Amino acid sequence: MSAWEKNIRKVVPYVPGEQPNIPGMIKLNTNENPYPPAPGVAMALQDIKTDRLKLYPDPTAKLLTDTLAAYYKVGKDQVFVGVGSDDVLGMAFLTFFNSDRPILFPDITYSFYDVWAELFSIPYERPKLDHNFRIRKEDYYKKNGGVVIANPNAPTSIYEELDVVRDIIEHNQDCVVIIDEAYVDFGGISAACLIKEYDNLLVVQTFSKSRSMAGMRIGYAFGSEKLIRALNDVKYSYNSYTMNQTSIHLGVEALKDRAYFEECTSMITKTRSRVMWELKELGFSFPDSKTNFIFATHEFIPAEELYTALREEKIFVRYFKKPRIDNYLRITVGTDKEMDALIKVLKEYIHKRK
Amino acid sequence: MSAWEKNIRKVVPYVPGEQPNIPGMIKLNTNENPYPPAPGVAMALQDIKTDRLKLYPDPTAKLLTDTLAAYYKVGKDQVFVGVGSDDVLGMAFLTFFNSDRPILFPDITYSFYDVWAELFSIPYERPKLDHNFRIRKEDYYKKNGGVVIANPNAPTSIYEELDVVRDIIEHNQDCVVIIDEAYVDFGGISAACLIKEYDNLLVVQTFSKSRSMAGMRIGYAFGSEKLIRALNDVKYSYNSYTMNQTSIHLGVEALKDRAYFEECTSMITKTRSRVMWELKELGFSFPDSKTNFIFATHEFIPAEELYTALREEKIFVRYFKKPRIDNYLRITVGTDKEMDALIKVLKEYIHKRK
Known part of the structure; x- marks a missing residue:
């Protein structure tokens, strides 16, 4: 190691959620808003x-x-x-x-x-x-x-x-x-x-x-x-x-554009309620979300397995391999259509695993 | 002073060149390029x-x-x-x-x-x-x-x-x-x-x-x-x-757009040579500039005085009230027209002061 390298600040950088760019993907991993900015x-x-x-x-x-x-x-x-x-x-x-x-x-x-x-x-x-x-x-x-x-x-x-x-x-x-x-x-x-x-x-x-x-x-x-x-x-x-x-x-x-802002956030909270209901039906539990994501754990399938299974269907959610939360998925609330696709894949996967 | 104020990081912030927005002004104080970005x-x-x-x-x-x-x-x-x-x-x-x-x-x-x-x-x-x-x-x-x-x-x-x-x-x-x-x-x-x-x-x-x-x-x-x-x-x-x-x-x-870039920088260096010549005629001296500005001092008029005089004509140049350089002006090279206006004002002011 050169002398100058000893004076480099030691850090373990934050790892942001991946930013894949795959045709047809559904991106629910970085809590972005599914709707465009105000007109x-x-x-x-x-x-x-x-x-x-x-x-x-x-x-x-x-x-x-x-x-x-x-x-x-x-x-x-x-x-x-x-x-x-x-x-x-x-x-x-x-x-x-x-x-x-x-x-x-x-x-x-x-x-x-x-x-x-x-x-x-x-x-x-x-x-x-x-x-x-x-x-x-x-x-x-x-x-x-x-x-x-x-x-x-x-x-x-x-x-x-x-x-x-x-x-x-x-x-x-x-x-x-x-x-x-x-x-x-x-x-x-x-x-x-x-x-x-x-x-x-x-x-x-x-x-x-x-x-x-x-x-x-x-x-x-x-x-x-x-x-x-x-x-x-x-x-x-x-x-x-x-x-x-x-x-x-x-x-x-x-x-x-306050009206557009309120419309967007309200669409997201409505989708959130509906998806929470459907996830519960599939055996997930989660705290009551006041955000644009749901932090969900499944009754018998490990989170990492679900994360990988979703990924194979080009659905990206966030998984943290960290103590206490390594059996949870953080799922961004997207459009209704995106959430339908998510629920469909989950339903099929869970059915197979039963 | 509250307790929390004692833990505020002590700094003396950098003071950037002022960003005036006055109709008809000539802005030669922050070394911006006078030409627009590539088409x-x-x-x-x-x-x-x-x-x-x-x-x-x-x-x-x-x-x-x-x-x-x-x-x-x-x-x-x-x-x-x-x-x-x-x-x-x-x-x-x-x-x-x-x-x-x-x-x-x-x-x-x-x-x-x-x-x-x-x-x-x-x-x-x-x-x-x-x-x-x-x-x-x-x-x-x-x-x-x-x-x-x-x-x-x-x-x-x-x-x-x-x-x-x-x-x-x-x-x-x-x-x-x-x-x-x-x-x-x-x-x-x-x-x-x-x-x-x-x-x-x-x-x-x-x-x-x-x-x-x-x-x-x-x-x-x-x-x-x-x-x-x-x-x-x-x-x-x-x-x-x-x-x-x-x-x-x-x-x-x-x-x-490499051609546009080369054209712009070459226009600026040409203007710079011409203006250096004219400033010399007016009693200024300066190091040989390899930048888009000229660092000039006048033979008998203090820099601060010139800075103020130019300001009154809505021509902004940079003046540093600092040891060793407090008799210098840092003048950005603008368009030929802008530099003509600068030279005109300087000529008249110096003439009056003789």
């Missing part, structure tokens, strides 16, 4: 002036942050934007978690949290979810360097009521509390209403799921002016221009 | 399928990295891409500079280097450029944790020949050497040809200057497979999907 987005894309691309984008992405502020009824200085919520969360870890005390997040949750902690050498502890995959709020009462809660949680799909979130924040006034709400639009209530009360609360959301724009990389966060200023200071110390011009314009357009 | 870019933008935006982009941005590899005749595993060269450089600092020894870069250079070092708590030293703003290669012979050289350098515009670069790399086989070539297409020769010889060399370039695409945020780097793998591991530990779909597609299109 205005296509128009905005046509309207982008290529000539303008020679200029740097507005580093503050003011057009987008102002639109988000108006939409969510928060102050213009209470909004931060980044290249997907991963950028927002990573930046928040770097900005706020500089204590010697460990930060806390559940043992089963978004698997990027421990990757960021390792990357930035942040000590961390992972209190265990209970046997129903529920958060035990008392686990977050002890002294710590910060708290991160995904709500609804992933991959469990479980939503904790706002009073649980409030209780955790209430017990953590000496550190920054991050509530990661990537899936909140599918049935939860956002903690954004609490930022006025708690100046140490950061609420993170994304355009990747409920707004069908994973391909554009737009994430955002709400918090007190102090929190947002600190985040922006670190952001401007890393890369002043992260939001490119197309993301800013297309993001604004997506926010304008 | 194919506009077409590629029209061809982007909005429906596809619901899906995550390819985390490896394979379409773009493969096109870069073919264009620059390097291996597909020798290319890294990021959200502008700032993202590439910031990621490289985080990945490679983890030694206790200080990293080295000139006292006068791109002012983001010390910001990244501070952000990631990397010790650093800044050897002084000589009185002609030239790099003294011997300053980089001592033991260190890494070396960063902008070539051509900014804001000085000076290009060091490849044998100087090679000599610095040759003397630094125990650390990673980064050559930042944001401006190399305006008259320098890239060190990319050296990556085969030195597996610790990272060469960074950007679409923001010579390819007129600052608004799209595309940066890239060449290096040995080992270097690129380490960079990708850290990148995937921070944000798996940084290049959005539009950037990938438009970037590929820009690379396809």
